[in-house]
Amino acid sequence: MSAGAHMLPQIRAANVGPLAAKHSTFAALAMALDALEIARPASWTHAFVIRRCAACTQIQVIKDDVYECAVCGATLAPRG
Numbered sequence: 735m736s737a738g739a740h741m742l743p744q745i746r747a748a749n750v751g752p753l754a755a756k757h758s759t760f761a762a763l764a765m766a767l768d769a770l771e772i773a774r775p776a777s778w779t780h781a782f783v784i785r786r787c788a789a790c791t792q793i794q795v796i797k798d799d800v801y802e803c804a805v806c807g808a809t810l811a812p813r814g
C-alpha cells in the first residue's frame with residue numbers, strides 16, 4: 735500500500751438468518767475495494783448475529799450464543 739492511500743480498517747456485517755451476509759458478499763465487496771485500491775481487512779472484522787423473534791417479531795442481537803428473545807422469552811432460531 736502506498737503512502738497516502740486510503741485504508742478501510744474494519745468491515746462489519748450483520749447476520750440476519752436468511753438475509754445473512756454470506757461469504758460471497760464479502761468477496762464482492764473485497765473486489766470492489768481492491769479495484770478502488772482501498773486497503774481492507776481479509777474478512778469481516780465484526781459479525782453480529784441477529785434474529786427476528788417468530789413470536790413477537792422483535793429483532794434481537796444474539797449475545798453469548800443465547801438464542802432466547804429478551805422481550806417475550808421465546809426460543810429463537812439457531813444459526814441460520
Ligand SMILES: [Zn+2]
Nearest residue numbers: 787790803806
Ligand atoms: Zn419475542
